[in-house]
Amino acid sequence: MVLAGWRRSTTAALVIPDEQSWTVWGQDPAAEGITPVLDAGRADRLLVPDQIPDELAEAVRSALEDVPSGTPTEPRALPATAGHFADHVTDQQANNHEHGGRHEHDHGGHENGAGHDHGDDDQHGHEDMMAITGDPSADGLVMEPIEFSFGPLASPLPGGLVADVALDGDVVAECRLRATLRQPAAQAGATPSPADLLASASWTALIAAASQAESGVMVPARARWLRLASIELERAVSHLAWLRALARLLGWPALVQQATAGLFPLLACRHELPLELVLSAPRDATTHDITHLLRLAAAETDRVRRLCESRRLAARTAGRGIVSSRAALTAGVRGPIVRASGVGEDARVDDPLYRALGFTAAVREGGDALARTLLRLDEVDASITLAQAARQRASENAETPPPTVSPLGMILEGPRGPLCAQRLRREWRLSAPGARSALSVAGDAAVGLEWATALVVLVSFDLTPWTVDP
Amino acid sequence: MSDFTPLAILAVALLGAPCVWLLEQLTAGVRPAPGQAVQALRLTLRSPLRRPEAYDNVLFHAAPALLLLAAVVALAMVPWAPGFRGIDFQAGALLFAAALAYVTPAMFMAGWGAGRPLAVVGAFRWLALMLAYAMPVAMVVTAVAAPAGSLRPTDIVGVQHAVPMALVQPLALALWLPAVTAVCFLPPFDLPQADAELGGGVFSEYRGLDRVLVTLAQRVLLLAVSGMTAALFLAGWYGPLLPPALWMALKTAAVAALILWGGRRLPRVEVDRALSLAWKVANPLAIVAIVLAGGVTLVFYR
Numbered sequence: 001m002v003l004a005g006w007r008r009s010t011t012a013a014l015v016i017p018d019e020q021s022w023t024v025w026g027q028d029p030a031a032e033g034i035t036p037v038l039d040a041g042r043a044d045r046l047l048v049p050d051q052i053p054d055e056l057a058e059a060v061r062s063a064l065e066d067v068p069s070g071t072p073t074e075p076r077a078l079p080a081t082a083g084h085f086a087d088h089v090t091d092q093q094a095n096n097h098e099h100g101g102r103h104e105h106d107h108g109g110h111e112n113g114a115g116h117d118h119g120d121d122d123q124h125g126h127e128d129m130m131a132i133t134g135d136p137s138a139d140g141l142v143m144e145p146i147e148f149s150f151g152p153l154a155s156p157l158p159g160g161l162v163a164d165v166a167l168d169g170d171v172v173a174e175c176r177l178r179a180t181l182r183q184p185a186a187q188a189g190a191t192p193s194p195a196d197l198l199a200s201a202s203w204t205a206l207i208a209a210a211s212q213a214e215s216g217v218m219v220p221a222r223a224r225w226l227r228l229a230s231i232e233l234e235r236a237v238s239h240l241a242w243l244r245a246l247a248r249l250l251g252w253p254a255l256v257q258q259a260t261a262g263l264f265p266l267l268a269c270r271h272e273l274p275l276e277l278v279l280s281a282p283r284d285a286t287t288h289d290i291t292h293l294l295r296l297a298a299a300e301t302d303r304v305r306r307l308c309e310s311r312r313l314a315a316r317t318a319g320r321g322i323v324s325s326r327a328a329l330t331a332g333v334r335g336p337i338v339r340a341s342g343v344g345e346d347a348r349v350d351d352p353l354y355r356a357l358g359f360t361a362a363v364r365e366g367g368d369a370l371a372r373t374l375l376r377l378d379e380v381d382a383s384i385t386l387a388q389a390a391r392q393r394a395s396e397n398a399e400t401p402p403p404t405v406s407p408l409g410m411i412l413e414g415p416r417g418p419l420c421a422q423r424l425r426r427e428w429r430l431s432a433p434g435a436r437s438a439l440s441v442a443g444d445a446a447v448g449l450e451w452a453t454a455l456v457v458l459v460s461f462d463l464t465p466w467t468v469d470p
Numbered sequence: 471m472s473d474f475t476p477l478a479i480l481a482v483a484l485l486g487a488p489c490v491w492l493l494e495q496l497t498a499g500v501r502p503a504p505g506q507a508v509q510a511l512r513l514t515l516r517s518p519l520r521r522p523e524a525y526d527n528v529l530f531h532a533a534p535a536l537l538l539l540a541a542v543v544a545l546a547m548v549p550w551a552p553g554f555r556g557i558d559f560q561a562g563a564l565l566f567a568a569a570l571a572y573v574t575p576a577m578f579m580a581g582w583g584a585g586r587p588l589a590v591v592g593a594f595r596w597l598a599l600m601l602a603y604a605m606p607v608a609m610v611v612t613a614v615a616a617p618a619g620s621l622r623p624t625d626i627v628g629v630q631h632a633v634p635m636a637l638v639q640p641l642a643l644a645l646w647l648p649a650v651t652a653v654c655f656l657p658p659f660d661l662p663q664a665d666a667e668l669g670g671g672v673f674s675e676y677r678g679l680d681r682v683l684v685t686l687a688q689r690v691l692l693l694a695v696s697g698m699t700a701a702l703f704l705a706g707w708y709g710p711l712l713p714p715a716l717w718m719a720l721k722t723a724a725v726a727a728l729i730l731w732g733g734r735r736l737p738r739v740e741v742d743r744a745l746s747l748a749w750k751v752a753n754p755l756a757i758v759a760i761v762l763a764g765g766v767t768l769v770f771y772r
Binding site: 006007008009010011012037038039040041042044068069070071146148154155156167169170247248249250251252253254255257312313315316450451452453455 | 495498499500501502503506509510513514516517518587588590591594595657658660661663664665666667668669670673674675676677678681734735736737738740741742743
């Protein structure tokens with residue numbers, strides 16, 4: 001057939017919590033021909049985890065009501081790679097029973113003329129009721145500020161993140177970001193849950209390493225190399241999934257398609273290196289050779305880079321949302337955000353394993369949305385190289401330097417910055433330094449920008465909806 | 471048939487819309503799945519209309535109909551073949567631009583009627599955009615009409631029997647294509663309905679038949695502007711070997727495919743940049759295009 005090599009037709013779906021999360025968990029919706037849409041009216045399908053945290057329950061219920069009646073709803077089990085949501089979860093199956101998983105459901109409210117609820121209870125969509133305060137704007141014109149909340153679902157921000165915005169015309173006058181999802185920061189037991197499900201592999205690896213170091217367990221060298229490879233693969237997947245979210249926000253299908261092509265081999269690599277195997281690394285376990293997949297990923301990432309280094313991306317991101325190195329350091333921001341501002345701070349630099357692989361931190365100057373994008377692409381390249389080198393060392397069972405645990409606990413560089421685990425008596429104290437600061441810095445960076453540009457800036461920070469700090 | 475009857479125009483619209491859908495799939499590199507599309511259409515049609523009663527219900531529900539009406543009137547101006555044309559108006563090309571102007575109130579009514587903050591933002595974006603892009607459309611129409619000495623589309627096609635206007639007035643074509651893409655609110659100018667930025671924008675509240683009408687109107691609009699582009703710039707039905715109507719259909723499809731393909735290759739244009747391009751570049755260049763058209767007319771077409 002002439003069209004044999006073409007992509008199959010896609011289905012527009014409302015993806016909950018968001019496409020990026022599902023991809024990081026190893027189940028890329030694009031692989032199943034799902035194109036996420038934020039406009040519920042265009043959704044032909046609803047993809048939702050079978051368990052959702054309480055914080056999102058109301059928003060999910062609202063989403064179920066907002067999609068056209070009869071839209072097939074697909075409750076899906078949370079992948080094991082995602083970890084699990086903490087104590088309080090809502091049984092989505094019960095909701096689906098009520099609202100019709102693959103059933104027609106009838107929303108009497110609309111039909112009875114009650115109309116769509118524009119009020120404050122409508123969390124899912126994007127906006128709440130228009131609130132007109134009548135305060136004069138900065139330019140002296142009497143404007144009517146529009147105040148609304150964007151999120152926690154069906155926004156280009158990760159599911160769970162809410163932006164409380166005041167627009168002056170179409171310019172952001174105020175922006176405050178809230179991460180609404182929370183795992184307990186202090187957890188008892190030997191195997192606490194990942195504190196942030198957008199970096200679950202990194203958290204799991206950190207907690208396992210800290211626990212093993214504390215109990216004096218000798219971890220085989222092979223396991224330590226494979227753990228490093230797994231963390232780097234998560235970083236690469238996380239960055240590319242984020243880039244695809246940015247491309248969707250920009251309305252740039254060519255970049256979406258190319259980022260997806262880069263993600264496929266990386267997700268296949270993660271499938272070959274499951275975290276359980278990495279953590280336990282039994283002697284008789286075999287891992288497949290992922291060299292060819294990593295080569296393919298590197299080639300696709302090169303094509304992504306060519307698109308990102310074109311003027312097309314610069315036209316939308318260069319000079320937007322600048323965070324100077326001084327401002328970033330003063331605010332306490334860490335991770336890729338601060339590295340894109342010219343500060344070469346990276347927890348991996350102090351890790352003996354990374355030093356053995358000749359790792360140096362990627363740094364970009366400028367501190368704008370473009371610098372943050374290109375820096376993450378640099379890190380994808382580095383992660384692919386590191387994963388390949390670590391996989392090689394693992395197969396050779398190469399010696400590893402002894403792990404170092406500082407009195408402050410163990411630190412690991414996650415996709416969005418350092419992650420810390422510290423044992424205090426019988427509890428694990430988990431923290432993500434800089435995550436909270438990133439929210440306030442991003443909110444400030446959006447002020448004064450036109451709405452679309454402000455969203456690009458907010459997304460460029462790659463913020464997590466999970467609150468980790470106690 | 472010497473003239474299209476209203477029913478024939480509607481038939482072209484209804485038959486053309488699936489063809490535009492097919493082009494959308496092909497330009498996206500996707501295997502068309504008509505069954506899936508029909509199923510999605512049935513699902514949308516079964517969905518009840520939404521009534522934003524706290525806001526302007528009349529404007530909200532009138533907008534899709536007005537949008538479709540504007541698109542169909544624009545389509546009626548397109549000459550498809552000798553003796554097979556829409557309403558053969560003396561000032562058909564100008565009426566085409568006038569019909570497109572009615573897209574503006576329709577979109578504004580949709581956004582305002584919905585009452586949601588981002589829908590209203592989308593409506594105001596559209597208003598600003600169309601104020602800026604309506605003028606290049608009208609001025610380009612004037613420029614291409616000059617050699618024919620007539621605003622009748624069939625006369626403009628007739629004057630291109632030797633050389634297509636795209637070769638004579640490439641500047642006018644370069645100004646026309648982005649402007650009509652913006653009129654069709656297609657990427658990279660889909661500012662009023664940007665999915666990720668505005669969550670659907672002016673159309674976010676539409677369900678059921680309203681939603682279907684909006685989608686249909688957008689496809690008919692694309693069909694109309696592509697057809698008129700083929701008529702005004704690509705010598706319409708002129709071409710060797712093939713029947714005239716087939717030439718026109720092929721040229722229309724090529725223009726529509728180009729517009730759709732271009733939208734996939736470029737990120738969405740920022741509203742500030744789109745306005746800046748229109749006012750600072752497109753409008754002054756459109757005046758230059760008219761002056762050039764006058765010169766070309768005096769030298770080659772008298």
